[in-house]
Amino acid sequence: MSQTLIEKILSRHTIGKEGDHRLISYDHLLLHDATGALLIEPFQKLGRPLAHPERILAAADHFVPPATAERAEILQQYLDFTKDLAGIRQKPFSGICHQILIEDPLVGPGQFIIGADSHTITAGGLGALACGLGSTDILFSMVTGFTWLATPPVVKITLTGQTGPHIRGKDFALEILHQIGTTTYPDYGFECFDATASKLSMDSRFSLACMGAEMGASFFTIVPDAITATFLQNKNCSIPPVYPDETAHYDAQLSIAAPPEPLVSIPPAPWCVEKVSALSHIPIHQAFVGSCTGGRLEDIADTASLIRGKRVAEHVRLVVIPASNEVYLAALEQGYIGDIIRAGGIVDAPSCGPCGGIDKGIIGKGQNMIASSNRNFPGRTGPGDTYLASALVTAASALTGYITDPREFMA
Amino acid sequence: MTTFAYIVGDNISTDLIHPPNFFSLDKTIRQQGLLYGYNQEWARTIEPGSIIIGGENFGCGSSREVTARVFADRGIKLVCAKSFARIFYRNMVNLGIPICTITSAIPWAEGRRVALQESQDSSCLTDETGAYILLKQPSIFARTIIDNGGLLNSIDHLFQTPADE
Numbered sequence: 403m404s405q406t407l408i409e410k411i412l413s414r415h416t417i418g419k420e421g422d423h424r425l426i427s428y429d430h431l432l433l434h435d436a437t438g439a440l441l442i443e444p445f446q447k448l449g450r451p452l453a454h455p456e457r458i459l460a461a462a463d464h465f466v467p468p469a470t471a472e473r474a475e476i477l478q479q480y481l482d483f484t485k486d487l488a489g490i491r492q493k494p495f496s497g498i499c500h501q502i503l504i505e506d507p508l509v510g511p512g513q514f515i516i517g518a519d520s521h522t523i524t525a526g527g528l529g530a531l532a533c534g535l536g537s538t539d540i541l542f543s544m545v546t547g548f549t550w551l552a553t554p555p556v557v558k559i560t561l562t563g564q565t566g567p568h569i570r571g572k573d574f575a576l577e578i579l580h581q582i583g584t585t586t587y588p589d590y591g592f593e594c595f596d597a598t599a600s601k602l603s604m605d606s607r608f609s610l611a612c613m614g615a616e617m618g619a620s621f622f623t624i625v626p627d628a629i630t631a632t633f634l635q636n637k638n639c640s641i642p643p644v645y646p647d648e649t650a651h652y653d654a655q656l657s658i659a660a661p662p663e664p665l666v667s668i669p670p671a672p673w674c675v676e677k678v679s680a681l682s683h684i685p686i687h688q689a690f691v692g693s694c695t696g697g698r699l700e701d702i703a704d705t706a707s708l709i710r711g712k713r714v715a716e717h718v719r720l721v722v723i724p725a726s727n728e729v730y731l732a733a734l735e736q737g738y739i740g741d742i743i744r745a746g747g748i749v750d751a752p753s754c755g756p757c758g759g760i761d762k763g764i765i766g767k768g769q770n771m772i773a774s775s776n777r778n779f780p781g782r783t784g785p786g787d788t789y790l791a792s793a794l795v796t797a798a799s800a801l802t803g804y805i806t807d808p809r810e811f812m813a
Numbered sequence: 814m815t816t817f818a819y820i821v822g823d824n825i826s827t828d829l830i831h832p833p834n835f836f837s838l839d840k841t842i843r844q845q846g847l848l849y850g851y852n853q854e855w856a857r858t859i860e861p862g863s864i865i866i867g868g869e870n871f872g873c874g875s876s877r878e879v880t881a882r883v884f885a886d887r888g889i890k891l892v893c894a895k896s897f898a899r900i901f902y903r904n905m906v907n908l909g910i911p912i913c914t915i916t917s918a919i920p921w922a923e924g925r926r927v928a929l930q931e932s933q934d935s936s937c938l939t940d941e942t943g944a945y946i947l948l949k950q951p952s953i954f955a956r957t958i959i960d961n962g963g964l965l966n967s968i969d970h971l972f973q974t975p976a977d978e
């Protein structure tokens with residue numbers, strides 16, 4: 403029987419059945435300090451060994467470096483805990499867990515990946531199946547070697563149109579959210595085909611897959627193509643891609659055309675979406691380029707190219723946080739970091755920062771932030787209001803102090 | 814016996830259920846955050862044994878498990894909603910916190926005292942005027958996990974650990 407990509411990957415990893423649920427083995431299991439700290443005590447209480455230590459990748463990215471004494475203690479407990487887990491892949495202080503996962507040469511298409519964080523879904527950009535789970539689910543999988551899951555219905559999404567230099571993966575994510583919100587396809591697997599004329603870059607695809615979490619998707623996988631192949635080759639990953647069958651049946655189909663102009667999500671939720679041109683009256687106090695959605699090299703390059711030789715608007719804070727050390731080093735080499743600093747931007751070390759309301763750029767009451775991150779629920783990034791957009795829109799807004807169409811600054 | 818049911822709207826995110834600044838390994842700090850982003854007064858006054866009634870997509874957003882654990886920390890008797898976000902739902906089941914899906918209209922705009930009547934597959938909440946909402950129990954699989962006191966207590970009862978590939 404012909405299969406979707408999602409069914410194929412699930413079948414290949416199914417090792418048992420329990421009622422309506424599949425028991426599924428994983429290729430990688432992702433941990434980070436904030437949610438990982440929660441499972442230390444129950445792990446010790448459980449007293450069972452790890453099923454597959456070599457499949458566990460332990461990042462430390464949320465409380466890094468810690469902003470309060472309590473967080474320093476949480477981080478330390480987590481580091482002490484992971485240090486003692488023999489055989490796992492330790493990667494603290496290397497960047498946001500979802501970015502270091504996709505940079506890892508062992509992580510590739512066709513794999514099944516779970517992580518203790520909802521944006522684990524990002525790795526779907528590689529043509530893998532990746533999903534976020536809570537700490538208890540993750541602890542269960544650490545000791546049993548599998549997780550449980552009902553087979554999700556699958557929606558096929560075809561991206562079409564011209565991406566153009568001002569339209570990024572983020573704009574596609576916002577267009578999808580605008581069209582389907584977050585409850586049209588709850589817990590569906592999203593299988594995405596890039597049929598745009600110019601093709602989205604891998605960084606754009608990761609940013610799109612990442613926001614599958616906001617769409618209510620259980621998985622957001624992007625069917626591999628030549629762009630994927632080049633990316634895999636560059637990171638020395640030789641895992642062969644898996645493709646859907648041509649005659650595969652989908653439970654729903656959706657065609658998404660590139661929006662003609664950049665989009666912005668307005669508070670209180672990611673699925674409240676407007677055109678950038680409708681929001682030019684909104685002043686901003688901070689612009690944030692970063693997070694597992696919008697802190698990759700493409701985002702930093704977009705920011706630098708837009709503000710190079712100009713000045714950030716007076717009293718506006720432009721906070722830039724590269725998603726990983728690898729991204730940071732590449733941005734340094736390319737001169738982007740210098741461009742940003744010379745234009746008046748603030749660059750911080752790879753970590754989550756204000757995304758998730760953690761540190762380094764939280765906004766106060768009555769303040770507006772435009773951000774390349776993924777969520778703007780009330781209270782998430784501090785008591786102020788957060789607007790979500792591409793790094794291009796974010797950087798353009800930093801220059802004027804108002805939400806701004808980047809095309810104003812693009813030759 | 815009646816108990817107070819608090820009513821919240823659609824799309825209540827985990828950031829409203831438990832704002833990030835209450836993230837802590839210390840239960841006394843953690844439990845102060847229950848629904849703080851939605852109603853600070855409630856965060857102080859919700860009593861153990863209370864019921865929470867949500868709309869669609871309850872618990873959307875972050876997978877931080879503390880956002881589920883806080884209902885247990887505060888002794889909430891039952892969380893029901895028209896629909897739940899996937900990770901939040903799993904977290905509740907995995908921690909063994911009672912959860913139900915609402916299958917009827919919600920006749921109340923505001924919270925009130927209700928009685929919970931439970932049966933095998935469906936349950937209902939009724940107020941003193943006789944107005945009610947119908948509740949559907951989780952799947953047998955999920956219910957077994959809840960009845961076992963959570964996923965970690967279920968490893969040996971529920972799963973025949975399969976041989977790996």
Ligand code: SF4
Pocket residue numbers: 498499500519521692693694695753754757758775776
């Ligand atoms: S960058 Fe934001 S969304 Fe991504 S893992 Fe960190 S806190 Fe979560």
